[in-house]
Amino acid sequence: MAKESEVKLTRFELEVMGALWELGSASVRELQERLPEGKRPAYTTVQTIVYRLEEKGAVRRVKKVGNAHVFEPVVTKRATVRRLFGELLGFFGGSPRAMMAQLVEAGHLTLEDLREGEEALARLEAGKGAAGAGTDEGAADKNASKGSAAASRKAGEGRGRR
Amino acid sequence: MAKESEVKLTRFELEVMGALWELGSASVRELQERLPEGKRPAYTTVQTIVYRLEEKGAVRRVKKVGNAHVFEPVVTKRATVRRLFGELLGFFGGSPRAMMAQLVEAGHLTLEDLREGEEALARLEAGKGAAGAGTDEGAADKNASKGSAAASRKAGEGRGRR
DNA sequence: ACTGTCCTACGACAGAAGTAGTAGATTCAA
DNA sequence: TTGAATCTACTACTTCTGTCGTAGGACAGT
Numbered sequence: 001m002a003k004e005s006e007v008k009l010t011r012f013e014l015e016v017m018g019a020l021w022e023l024g025s026a027s028v029r030e031l032q033e034r035l036p037e038g039k040r041p042a043y044t045t046v047q048t049i050v051y052r053l054e055e056k057g058a059v060r061r062v063k064k065v066g067n068a069h070v071f072e073p074v075v076t077k078r079a080t081v082r083r084l085f086g087e088l089l090g091f092f093g094g095s096p097r098a099m100m101a102q103l104v105e106a107g108h109l110t111l112e113d114l115r116e117g118e119e120a121l122a123r124l125e126a127g128k129g130a131a132g133a134g135t136d137e138g139a140a141d142k143n144a145s146k147g148s149a150a151a152s153r154k155a156g157e158g159r160g161r162r
Numbered sequence: 163m164a165k166e167s168e169v170k171l172t173r174f175e176l177e178v179m180g181a182l183w184e185l186g187s188a189s190v191r192e193l194q195e196r197l198p199e200g201k202r203p204a205y206t207t208v209q210t211i212v213y214r215l216e217e218k219g220a221v222r223r224v225k226k227v228g229n230a231h232v233f234e235p236v237v238t239k240r241a242t243v244r245r246l247f248g249e250l251l252g253f254f255g256g257s258p259r260a261m262m263a264q265l266v267e268a269g270h271l272t273l274e275d276l277r278e279g280e281e282a283l284a285r286l287e288a289g290k291g292a293a294g295a296g297t298d299e300g301a302a303d304k305n306a307s308k309g310s311a312a313a314s315r316k317a318g319e320g321r322g323r324r
Numbered sequence: 325a326c327t328g329t330c331c332t333a334c335g336a337c338a339g340a341a342g343t344a345g346t347a348g349a350t351t352c353a354a
Numbered sequence: 355t356t357g358a359a360t361c362t363a364c365t366a367c368t369t370c371t372g373t374c375g376t377a378g379g380a381c382a383g384t
Contacts, residue, residue, distance in 0.1 A: 010341060011249075018253055028361080045343045047362080052341085067350045067361055078268055081253060081261075085270055087173075088246055091180050091239060096271055099243075100279035104286065106240055108247055109258055111283060117262035117276045124267060172371060190331080207373045209332080214371090229331055229380045 007056045007075055016049050017058065017073060017080065025062060025072040169218045169237055178211050179220060179235060179242065187224060187234040 009017060019034035020026055026034070032046040050071060053059045061069040092098040103109045171179060181196035182188055188196070194208040212233060215221045223231040254260040265271045 012342065014249075021253070041342075042344055043361090044345070048343075049341090051363085066352090069362080077253060078264065081250065081264060082268055082270065084246075084250055085265060087176075088243065088250070091176075091183070091243060096275040097278040100271075100275050101282040102240065102243060103247060104279045104282040106244055108244065109262075109279060111280065113258040113262050114276050114279045114283070116259040117266045117271060117279075118273065120263040120266040121273060121276070174372065203372075204374055205331090206375070210373075211371090213333085231332080 007058050009053075009056070009058060009075075009080065013049055013053055013056075013058070014080070016046065016053065017075070017077075020059060020071065020073045021077040025070050027065065027068040027070050029068065031071075169220050171215075171218070171220060171242070175211055175215055175218075175220070176242070178208065178215065179237070179239075182221060182233065182235050183239040187232050189227065189230040189232050191230065193233075 015035065016031055019031045023030060023034065028047045028050050029043065031050065032040065032043055035041070035046070050059065054061070054071070058073065058075045059071045060074050062072045063070050089096060089099060092102070100109070104114075177197065178193055181193045185192060185196065190209045190212050191205065193212065194202065194205055197203070197208070212221065216223070216233070220235065220237045221233045222236050224234045225232050251258060251261060254264070262271070266276075
C-alpha cells in the first residue's frame with residue numbers, strides 16, 4: 001500500500017496545505033486569500049498548486065459550491081509534521097534528546113512549552129487503553145483550530161435560484 | 163546586513179550541510195562518502211551541490227589539501243535548525259506548545275526527551291551570566307558530535323614526498 | 325619524463341516548482 | 355436573455371534542483 005505520508009510536498013505546497021488544514025476544506029480562492037499578503041500569488045498560481053496537490057494525492061475535491069470546487073486535505077497535518085520533524089531529527093542523529101537540548105538552548109522552547117508536553121503526555125496516559133487510540137492517522141485532521149468557515153464569501157452564498 | 167540565516171537550502175543541500183557540520187570541514191569526496199549508501203550520487207553531483215552552496219554563501223573553501231579544496235560551513239547548524247523549526251511552528255500558529263502537544267501525542271517525544279529539555283534549560287540557567295552566552299551564533303558550529311576526522315582517506319594523507 | 329589517479333571547472337539536461345495568461349463554461353442577478 | 359463576475363482546464367515559461375560527463379590541471383610514484 002502506497003503510504004500517503006510518502007508524498008513529498010514543496011514549501012509552497014506546504015503553505016497551501018497549511019491553509020487548507022486550517023479551513024478544513026476550501027475553494028481555490030479561499031486558499032489564495034488565506035495566504036499572507038506579502039507572498040500572495042495570482043489566483044491561477046494557487047490553482048496550479050492545488051491541482052498538483054491533487055495529482056500527488058494530497059487533497060481531493062469533495063463537492064462544488066456554485067461553480068467552484070471545494071477541496072479537502074487527504075494527507076493529515078499530523079503525518080506531514082511527522083515527516084518534517086523526522087527530517088529535523090536527522091540533523092541530530094535521530095536523537096530527539098539532542099534536538100530538545102539545542103532547541104532549548106537556542107531559546108525556542110521555554111519551560112512552559114516543555115510542561116505542556118508533559119501534560120499532553122499525562123493526558124495521553126490517562127485516556128488510553130480504550131478504543132483504537134494511539135497514533136491514529138487515516139483521515140484528514142479534524143482539528144481545524146480556528147473557524148472552519150469553509151465556503152463563505154461570495155462563491156455560492158445567497159444563490160437559490162431555479 | 164544580509165542575514166546569513168536567510169539562505170534557503172534544498173533538501174539535498176541540507177543533506178550535504180549535515181555531513182559538513184558533522185565533519186567540521188571536508189573535501190567534496192569526503193562529503194560524498196559520508197552520504198548514506200542508498201542515495202549516494204556521483205562525485206560531480208555532490209561537487210555541484212557544494213559549489214551551489216558556496217554561491218549561496220553557506221560554505222566556503224578554507225584551504226587545499228593535496229589538490230583538493232577543503233570546505234567549511236558558514237551557516238550554522240543552529241541557525242538552520244532554527245529556520246526549519248520555525249517553519250514547522252508555522253503549522254501551529256507559531257505556538258510551540260501546540261506543537262509539543264502534537265509531537266507528544268504522535269509519540270515522537272517521550273518523557274525522557276522532555277526531561278532532557280528541562281535539564282538543558284537548567285544547565286543554561288546555571289552556566290549563564292558569564293561570558294557571551296545566550297543565543298550565540300556567528301561562526302560555524304564547533305559541536306561536531308562525532309569524529310571530526312576532516313581530511314582523512316587518501317586525499318592528502320601519506321604524502322610527504324617532495 | 326611518463327602515466328595513472330584524483331580534482332576542479334564548466335557545461336548540459338531533464339524534471340520539478342513557481343508563476344501566470346487565456347479561452348470557454350458556469351452562475352447569478354437583472 | 356443578457357452581461358458581468360467567476361471558475362475551470364489548459365498551456366506556457368522561467369527558475370531551481372538533482373544528476374552527470376568531460377576536458378584539462380596537479381601530483382605521486384616509477
